[in-house]
Each structure stands twice: as structure tokens, then as C-alpha cells.
Amino acid sequence: MIYHVRHRTILRYASPMRLARFNLRLRPAPWMGQWTSDYALRVDPAPSIIESRPAAWPVHVARLVIESPIRQLTIESSFRAGVQHGAPIVPDAGDPTVATVAQAALRDRDMGPSAPAHYLFASPRAPLLAAIGAWVGDTLAPDRPIVAAALDLALRIKAEFAYQPGATTAATPVADAFAARHGVCQDFAHVMVVALRLAGLPAAYVSGYLRTLPPPGMPRLVGADAMHAWAMLWCGPTRGWIGFDPTNGVITGDDHLFVAMGRDYADVAPMDGLFVGGAGQSLSVMVDVAPEDEKEPA
């Protein structure tokens, strides 16, 4: 499947923003089963500095500096991407158990950006909350096969949490979203990551895009989406990393476009940094993930 992705963010300020130094994490980092081409980043007004930064994780970071006062900032990231994961991943009776994977993760000697050892521990936005451990219970019992257990966890989140856009923000701590049993993809991905790590498993937070499937006979909705987020679990040296989308209760496949992977939201946040001035910010985001054959005529 080949997609055309266009992601536009417009920030407006009631009083001028005088200085901005910030990171953008919008360009897909390389990931298996996926390629990217024709990447373009347009920023208006043009920044005085724009350069790419080294990152600790499979994340592409662009650093921008804007030094003149502005009232509006438009950022548009666009690219073509192909996703080809082959046959859908399904749980298998021969999968290693939760305990086996946890032990393998501790023995693994890799230190690369996607090495399981980096994703075993609490991180700033993913504290290991005992309450989540109690809630998980036997879903991640040590003797269960790993893929089936993790899919059950994703399904439980989908079933037991209310999807409520606006109920939480990007800054909501996972503890609050968990206690209220509601939120959006970011909250659910955090809950899943924390639950997996509490069982001693290496779990990552992934940001990306989701193709919105149209209902039969209806045109696909355009521009209604934001970026998506899900969890990824290292399922042992053979199975490797597998994505689980707790918002939709599925194992990720060709409908999911990988952009960045980190320990939690803070590592992959689409935009963060320092902004001087600029009170009264309002934000509008438009994301369009269109299969190539549906591409509108230019």
C-alpha cells in the first residue's frame, strides 16, 4: 500500500511570539517494512535555522529556530510512504511465553536505537504505576504466549476505556487517564506501555498515521484526523517488535504508518521546544493520509 501524507499545523498567537527554538518529529524514521520518499517540510514564516538532529531512538528530529516576532506559524510536512508488512501478524501457539521474552530481553546485548534494553524501564511520561499492574492482573501471566497476551491487553483497553477526544490533553499524566478510564490514542498507548513494562517486557511508544477506512460506499474522510499513537512490544529475538493499537484493539498492519518510536510521548512528540512570548495560542491540525490511487488531481 502506498500513501500520500500531508500534515499541516497552524499555530496562531494573540500576542506575538518573539523567539522559538523547537524540535519537529514529523518525518518518518526508517522502519522495517516501510519506505518513505519525496519528503517535504514547509514552514512559514521561514525559520532562520533548520537542521536535522541526532536522536537517541528511531526518531527523526528537525531543529528549527525562528528569531523574528510572529503571530502565525504554519508547518506542513508531506511525503509518500509505502507499507508492505506481508501477511497480517496473528498470535501463534508456538509464540514464546511472557516469561521467556522478559528473560530474553534482560540477556539481549544490543544497544542500538531499537534495542529492547532501552524500553524496559520507567520513563518520564510512563511511570510504573502499581494501579496499572493490579488492573492488568493475569492478562500478562508469565506462562501465556506473548502475542496473544498482548493482543488481549489491547482489547481490554479498547473495551474498558472510553475514547473521548478532548477529555485529555497531550500533557495529561497517564495516571489521570488511567484513573478516569478515558482518553485518546496517546493515553491508551501509555497505559499499554506501562502495563507491558510492569510485566518486565520491553515496550515502546510509537507515533504515526492511520488510514481512516471509509464505511462501505462512502468517500473517505479527509482532514479529520490527527497523528495516531500505539504501542510496540518486543516479542523475543525471533518475533521482534510487533505493534499493538489499543485504540482500535488490533495488531498493527498495512493501515498503520510508522513515524517515530521512543520510550514515551516525550521522545516522539511532533513538536516541542521553547517559545518566548506568544500568549493566547490556538492550534489547528489537518492530517490527510490518502492511498495513492485516491490521490486528488493536482
Next chain:
Amino acid sequence: MGIDVQLNWADAYLAQAPVGDLFAGASPTMAMRWRTMLDQLSTQAQADPAILADHVARQAIDLGMAFRHTGDEEERSWPLGPVPLLVDAAEWAHIERGLIQRADLLERVVSDIYSTQSLVRDGKLPASIVTGSPHYWRVMTGTPPPRGHHLHFYAADIGRGPTGEWRVLADRVRTPVGVGYALENRLALSRATGDLLGTMNTRRLAPFFDELRRGLAADCERTDPRIGLLTPGRFNQSYAEQAHLARYLGLLLVEGDDLIVSDGRLFVRTIQGLKRIDGLWRWMDSRFLDPLAFDGQSRIGVPDLYDACARGGLMVSNWPGAGVIESRAFAAFLPQLAQAMLGTDLILPNIATWWCGQPRECDHVRARIDDLVVGSAFLADAPFTPGATLDRDQRAALFDAMARRPMDYVGQEVVKLSTTPAVIDGQLTPLPFTLRIFVARDATGRWRVMPGGFARLAGHGDIRAALMGQGDMSADLCVVDSSPVPPDSLLGGAPAIRRIGGMLPAKAADNLYWLGRYIERTEMTLRLIRAIVGGSIEADLGPSLASPTMARLVDQLALWGAVPGRGGAVGPLCATALGDARQSGSVRALMATVANIGEGLRDRLSSDVWRLVRLPLPGFDAAVTETLLDASSRMIERMSALSGLAAENMGRTEGWRFHDMGRRMERAVNGCRLIALFGGDNASADDLMLLLDLMDSQISYRTRYLTGPALPPVRDLVALEPHNPRAIAWQALRLADHVAALPTLRADGMPEEPRRLADALAARLAPLTGDTLTMADIADVENRLLRLSEAIGQRYFLQLHKTQDADILS
């Protein structure tokens, strides 16, 4: 000797000292030195340990030594025990060798983690030992420090077992908290005990700090480098220590917002524009250093500091990410790593540690849980739990947690610590102790051990937690030689002579200016209060608020926020203006602001100034006018003492100029205010008398004029007379002098805005005389003063943006 012979201190102590005590277990030679020391201390303190403790405590207070526990609003006075610990040269040499070897090993391990990671790849170190640390920053991989030195300093907590064997309890490389306190402990102790330390041949600490400074400088790119001590700010637990060290070592004490990265270089914002910084001794964790590269929530760091590190040419001590080595779990691997990397055993063993991330070790910890303590594998300051204290449910819960996340736990053998003499409730008492020993690189990159250290005596509880637990005490550690210690030779020759003190950061200039303004405002508020209480008003006026003069005086106090408004009797009114902290303009509130600003200048203020600023208000009784009078007079004396210190003791640096400008500015603005109130066209004789009094010009007036106060001569004296240091004109001339002497950023020789305004102000006043001066002139002068103050702030204090002028970068 009588029948009633009292045991001397040494014998009294030995009678109760447990086995393995540092004194009781000392060699015969060392035991003699302990005795000699205790005898001398006893003689000095008239045989009463309480007196000795008091002597030392007073010295510590005098030095301004203080600290905070996390969450403390106010600093606490420093609990310094009066009896130093004695270690002889041979024992010390063993400790030195052990710690130098360990520092070497830690450097190699950190270097490997952030470069080739061969230790992990070859299976000598589990990956999750590294990645589990909150101080591991993968983004630092492949970003080597200058000369390959990730570590410039290293501090080890060591404990001595009852059999006399030393063991390393913890390794610290993030901040060497305690090194400044160790220095101050030594200072307080030697002040309190005269020549005692010298006659005992105690090794001196100063050469170590000289080496440390040279070691930092040696890794900087430029030969005469500018090095900053980066502090998290005045609310940090060890801020006082950081300020003291910065002053002692001649480093620039800076906070994150003093610094800016431009094109990959680090600069400090000074009154002369941006000045390059060559090195940073950071006293904050890596995560806070750069919000764009580490923790985005940090508000105390420097944006893009990571860039400056990655680009090269910036020394940061210790290098970001070095803290990874502090994890307790490392202790389980260091013995093997010593074999693998150094080909030898550890000279100083560390406390036996088992990391539960390995199945066999985890089983071992479970099996021996009653003999061990269990704690976090990665958080060096988290408490340990002795396994034996757990009940059945707690144990089951722990084992359950260990089954799910074994890598988060370590087991350690229980530390048995030997004791040393301390003074508790006036008695010499044995207390268990640990030592924090400091190691730093010298100019050649070799490790040096500070010959002394920070001894922590356990009040109660777990002695391995923070630097100072509740109820703990510190003590000095003396390394004693058998022959006299030669006086310091200056290593590497004397430094080049210089007559100017270096950079003035913009924020320090800002603070100094406002320190001056607030001190002056306090003084004027006190003069108003004193005038109301009747301190100097003619006897027949009396302390009454009925007269229009008095009413206006109270109004002015209300305008400054010292009292809520008119009304009430003299006593309560003045008591409020003096001591009510809720009134933002009361003397108490103003002095709190002065102390607050002063704290941001700890490295630049002498301890005399600091002590005066922090002295509590003198007591007073609202019902007894004399006490109010006395309190305000004593406070005015204190303000004069501060003026005197500034006039006589502050070097004529730019820092002094900003402080003095603050005072001149405030005095001039207040002068305008008072002339408007009491020197107007309809001013009464009472008004003029009061004006002369508030502006401290009574005597001058009386020596010059035989008549009572008349408007033109009074106005001339308090507003225009250029020789009267209380007159507005005098302030204006001093302001013009100061501004003229400050550095300019312009290369074209044109005057900057503050210079133009200050010169214009002086020129505005020059042609006026007491009989031509109008109230409109006064209003205009006040306006010009406010504009000048604004311009000074704009030019020198605020530099949010990188300036475009490349010439000022140096």
C-alpha cells in the same frame, strides 16, 4: 589531685567505645595523637564538651554555613561536630590508591558505554544495567568529551568496618555535594581550635582545590579559560556550598538563564554583551541541562547546550551522561570489570552487591533475604530495606515484585560501621560514621585525592541516604602526618597578575542594582518611621499624627506599602511599618527582599554583608514608643554599616558601580518625592524641618544659616547642592560618573542611551538654584530618573536576544 578526680576526655570515651571504634582501635602511635588532640580540645573548652561544641557551632554560623533538606523554605544552620576524625598517612595512602584506581575504572567504563559499548557486546556488562539508569543519555553516544575525560571529579562514600577494613558504599559523579562543606568544616574547625590542626601535622586542603581548578582549566580550549559553576539556583539544597566554591575557586556562579548557546558556542550574558564560556562545572543533573535535548520540562537549563558539547571546544564537568555509573547495580560488576579492564583486583572492595537482573543472583538474594538489605538497583539515594524487618506479607509482596521486574533490585550485605567520638548532649559519645572522599583530575589529567573529607555521623536511621539525614552531624576528617606538613608551594608558578575581577553577568548586575535600591528604600522607610515616632522632630511637635505634616508622612508610608493607610495610633502604625511581613513595604518585608536578592549574589557578597542582611529585626513593643524609636535607630545604623561596607570594602568593580547606582537612583527618586511632599510652595516650617531631617541635612543647614528653615535655601541644599551627598544633584552626578565608566557596546563612539540620559539629567540640574527651582522642575527630574533607570535595565540587564553585533563576541 583530689579524690574527686575526673577522667580525662580520652579515658572517659574509651570506657564506652565499642569494638572497632576509630580511636579505640587505633595503633599505639595514632592513639597517642587522639589523646593529645582530645586533651588540647578539653583544655580549650574548660573540660566541658558542650563548650567545645558551642565554639565550633558559632564559627560555622559565622561562616554563613547553611543547608536545606528537600522542601525546606529556610536554610538550616550547619550541624558540625567539634571532634575531627584522625587517619594516619599509611592508612590514607591505601584509601588514596583504592580511590584513584576506582576513578580510573569508572572513567573507562563510562567511556566504553558512550563509545563502542564493547563491555555490553562482549557480555561483561548487561545492557539493562546501563539503560536502567535515569542518568543514562543515549543521545550522548559518540559525543566524546575534551581529552576523553568524562569524569573530572569523583566522590566516594566509604565506610570502615569494625575490623578496620574500608569499603566503598557508593560512587558519586553527578555532583560532588559535600566538597564545599568539607572545606568549610575545616575552616570552622581551625578557627575554633587555634593552631591545633597545625601542630597535629594535618594535611592542608587548599592544594587540592588548586589542582582541581587547574584540572578543569586544562581541558578548556583557550589557555586562560572562563569557567562557570552552573547552579540549579538558590533553592537547591547545596546552593550555599556552590556559591562558596565558586568564590573560593574564582569561577563564575551562573544559572541557566545567564547562559546562551549561539552557533554551537556557549556564552554568558554580561554587561559587556555575550562573553564566551570555555567550561562548566555543572551542579545539576544531565536531564536538566538542555530542554531541547534532554528533559523538555527543564526550566533551569540552557537550550542547545547539547550542541555546544557535541560541537567540541566546551569542557563540561562531569560530562553529560556520566551519572549512569552511579547505579548501585554497577557495584556487582566492578570487581570483574577491574579484572577485565585493569587486569587486577579492586584495592578497596565495594560493599558486596547482587543484581537481581541475573537469575542466580536473584535466587541468592531471596535465599539470604534475612541477612541482606534490598533496594533500588538504579537510584543511588533511595532507601534500603533490611530484609529481616519485613513481615510475611511484605516479603511476599517484595518477592512478587522481584519476580516481575527483577532488574530493578539489588541486594547488599548489611553495612557494619565503626564509630568515632562525637559530642551529644554535652557528652563525648561514639557515633557510627561514613566518609565522603573527593577525587579530581589535575592539570595533567591524573587523579588527586583531597587529603581530608566530609565525615557524616549518623544521628539515626539509614546513613547511606542523602548527604545529611535528619539528626545527622558532619565532622572534619584530618589526615595527619608524622612530620610537619611543608607550607604550600605554588604549583606551576603564580598566576598572571590582574587588577580587574572579571566578567559581570547581566543578572548579577541586575541583582546588585536592586540590592542597592532596596537597601536605600529600607533606610528611607526607617527615617520616615523614626520621624513619626518623634525621634528628631522638635520637642513641641511631639509624636502625634494630628498635624498635616504627619498625615502626609503616613500617606507616604502607605504609598510605599508599609502601612495600610491613615488611622490608628502612632505606636501600632509604626509597629506595622517596621514588622508586619504582610505589608510589602514594611521594613521586615523589605529586608526579606534584600536577603532574597542577596542570596542570588552569595558568591559576590562578603560574609559580613550577608550577616548584617540576615540579622533579625531588633525587638520592639508597639505600646512603648521608645522601643520603636530604638529599633528604627538600630536598623538605620545597620543600613549605615551596609553603606560603610560597600564604600570601604567593595572593590571599585563594575559590580560596585551597579550597587551604587541602585542606591543613588533610589535616593534621588525618594528625594524628589520628599521635596514634592514637604518642600512645596506652601511648605510650613514643620514641613521644611522634617524635609531637612529626612534628607539628613539638618546639621549642614544650621551651620550655614542662622535663621529657621526658609524655602529657597532648603530646596537648594536638598535638591541642588552638588557637595551634599544627600542632595538629588549629587546622586545625578554620581549616576553620570558610573554610567560613563561602564563598558559600551558601540564601536562608533556614540553614547549609549543610559549615558545620554544621565548626562542630560546632570545638565538639567546644573544651572538651577534654590530660588529658581520650581515644583515642575522636580517632577521633570523625577521623570528623567525613572527613564534613566528603565534605560539602565534595558541596556544592561535584559538580553533575551542574540545581539547582531559580532564585535562584542569574544
